[in-house]
Amino acid sequence: MTCLCHISRIRAPASTLRPSNRRLQHVSRAASTFTSTSHSSSSPAFTHLKSPNSPHSSKWPRRTHRSSAFTSTRQLSTTPSKSTNSNTSSSTSNNKSNKDDPKKSHRKHWTRRWPAKTSLLLLLTICALPTVSEALRTGDSNCTINPLQNYLVGRPLNPTTFVPFTITAREQVSPTSFILTVRPLHARDAPFFFLPDLHANKPILTRAWEHGLWSVEIKQPQLQVARDYTPLPPLHNEAQNDLETGVLRFLVRKLDGGEVSTYLSRLSVGDKIELRGPHLGFDLRARVGESEKDVVFLAGGTGIAPALQAARVLLGDGNDGTGKRSRVSILWANRHRADCEGPGGIISLLAEERQRHGDRLRYACTVDEEGTFINTGAIVKQTGMSSSLPSSSPGRWSWVPFSGNKTPPPPSTASDLLPATAAGEDTCAYHSAKRLITMPARDTPGEKGCTCAEQQQQHWGKNLLMVSGPDGFIATFAGAKVWGAGEELQGPVGGVVGTLRKQNPRFWADWLVLKL
Ligand SMILES: Cc1cc2nc3c(=O)[nH]c(=O)nc-3n(C[C@H](O)[C@H](O)[C@H](O)COP(=O)(O)OP(=O)(O)OC[C@H]3O[C@@H](n4cnc5c(N)ncnc54)[C@H](O)[C@@H]3O)c2cc1C
Structure with a gap:
């Protein structure tokens, strides 16, 4: 099965992508070799996405909307031809030439309706569709980190795949430790992608906080390794707002030579990180x-x-x-x-x-x-x-x-x-x-x-x-x-x-x- 990562590579040249997307694209190249330290991903992640009851199902109408937009483009392209037909003289002459050379007329007719670019786009879409739909339906077990899935389908925090968060604050506590505040990416961060509703994480985080002990994995994208980090509880007067907006805070100690903690120590406000979880601890x-x-x-x-x-x-x-x-x-x-x-x-x-x-x-x-x-x-x-x-x-x-x-x-x-x-x-x-x-x-x-x-x-x-x-x-x-x-x-x-x-x-x- 083809990994969706490869599709994302052909979607747009790197130079046209936003920096974060470029990084994900880089991630995608190595994604098939990724092995996490825990919680290996084998879940049929996308099976539930097809369910009409799925929290993600609200995203699918947007995809439908796109395809209907495409349809309407086609309809628009036919409109001028009708108006052309209303021009009696040209219509007459066309009709005449049509009668003279039906093949040529047919070619002209379609060239007018399907400019070269549209045809190429259609061809590419048709070629990619089976792979995209297959990967979205089943998930690709080799492709543990799948930027296309995360961005297009708009998943909230989940224990199977990494989802993007953005760093909103960084506070140095001591020479070796610091606190990172993160929140989920939303439409303002990546307007071209379908991202989860801002509040999509609320039920997931509510359950995790009610359980008590829990952690998430944070990924180091270059080395493709992940480590567990424990969210700090919010102050009581901030708890509701943090729940609504999916805000999490982590106290991290930078270890000399530590792969993920060193990576995290170099990030600053505005940078993106990817989280997977929650993983619930002892009850x-x-x-x-x-x-x-x-x-x-x-x-x-x-x-x-x-x-x-x-x-x-x-x-x-x-x-x-x-x-x-x-x-x-x-x-x-x-x-x-x-x-x-x-x-x-x-x-x-x-x-x-x-x-x-x-x-x-x-x-x-x-x-x-x-x-x-x-x-x-x-x-x-x-x-x-x-x-x-x-x-x-x-x-x-x-x-x-x-x-x-x-x-x-x-x-x-x-x-x-x-x-x-x-x-x-x-x-x-x-x-x-x-x-x-x-x-x-x-x-x-x-x-x-x-x-x-x-x-x-x-x-x-x-x-x-x-x-x-x-x-x-x-x-x-x-x-x-x-x-x-x-x-x-x-x-x-x-x-x-x-x-x-x-x-x-x-x-x-x-x-x-x-x-x-
Ligand atoms: C459930 C859970 C929750 C956690 N929560 C937090 C948290 O909230 N905050 C937090 O800071 N940490 C937390 N941790 C620890 C965290 O997951 C990482 O283990 C920690 O940040 C170190 O990861 P690292 O990739 O930076 O270091 P690693 O690369 O894993 O290295 C660990 C240590 O080994 C040394 N080392 C690495 N390679 C070598 C080598 N070749 N030779 C000799 N020494 C080597 C490093 O110098 C370092 O001291 C948690 C762990 C668990 C299991």
Whole structure:
């Protein structure tokens, strides 16, 4: 099957394209070789586009409109001939010559109606139609990134294909991190293309924010690689507007030699990027349940983004009655003071949540360059483990310095698992600590989530300890993730938390440790 990318190449010479389109055209050349790090695209993406109920179906009438415009052009071209016929003398002479030389007259007749350019255009259209319609109908699995599809059909954000967004703001937070604000492309950006309705992303983003933890992939077009990034929740007074207009914000740390983060660090306002998602993470509300629970979040650097998502969904908005009884503590480790206090608005987000929820949200920021670090004592205190320890114990907790991506400690083994879980929990997708070991950082779609809630009412819901940040940070505090079945899995709990679990398995039986 021919990839639509190739069609886009013949659509117009590069010099006539807008810069963004030229870049997409470049992308299209390599698109067939693209392999993403996750979420491979094999979806029959266009099947649903043909459905009359599809959100995209409103675009098809525009295509129809074009073809009817073409028809009307043909009709217009016939009009003069009628008027010519009204001119009696020429009509008579033509009729005479027609009688004399019918072949010549026929050729003249069609030449007048079909100028050469129109014929050529028609020929090209006819040649391209079967390929275009086939590719639009089925999608082309080799052509993961398909600019023609994205622009012509006008897809909203979706987990299968990349769609274009434009950067509307860029804020440098510290020497290494910055915040990018993006919004979907709309008709003003590319007047020649069918782009999705400005509000087309609203239901998709609403569902993602309601779910809680989610991320999107951002593509590096030259290298054809994509990485996950976590949208920051908006301030409450901006939430509705951001939802309506599809605005997203990302806190990104530029890593030396990092392919996608370096690419993103070089972009500026007005540049285009391509996003694919949303990809939903763990269902936190299902894990916490309905009773009063503690949630402790250890965030390293940009790991604050999922911590903010978790806080937003677990503390609730004060009206929906969900998760209102959870208490959330965020321990946030940074290298520079500016990361904690920078102009990025993250502190404003935390302060706003604190104002809304009071003591239910606690947070602290440690700064490597100032010699403050998340320590074992802080974890013990925030989880409440200290209350289960003998009174002489607290003094022995030591600081746990963490610096960047240093070689992580060796992963813990299966023997670090909790020795006992309640009956029925091993089969519970949401509450089994054992099952977590072999899970990626998300739930399996369609799986029956919680069986232990029905069987063990008293075990309904667990406390959560979540760790998010660079690999070395996660490994230090909760043990390394492991690679298996072609993707990254949670792996056994190790590191600082693994040690604490060994010390008091009974206390930790009520906790789930999630590595994000
Ligand atoms: C669900 C999820 C959400 C995320 N959210 C965010 C977020 O909100 N913000 C954010 O900043 N990040 C986030 N990340 C991390 C992000 O996806 C990327 O992993 C990160 O930006 C680095 O990507 P990169 O392409 O720049 O680096 P990569 O090219 O993947 O390199 C990673 C590291 O390896 C080193 N490296 C690369 N090649 C070599 C080599 N040949 N030899 C030695 N070292 C090498 C690089 O120097 C770098 O330090 C998230 C990750 C996940 C899984």
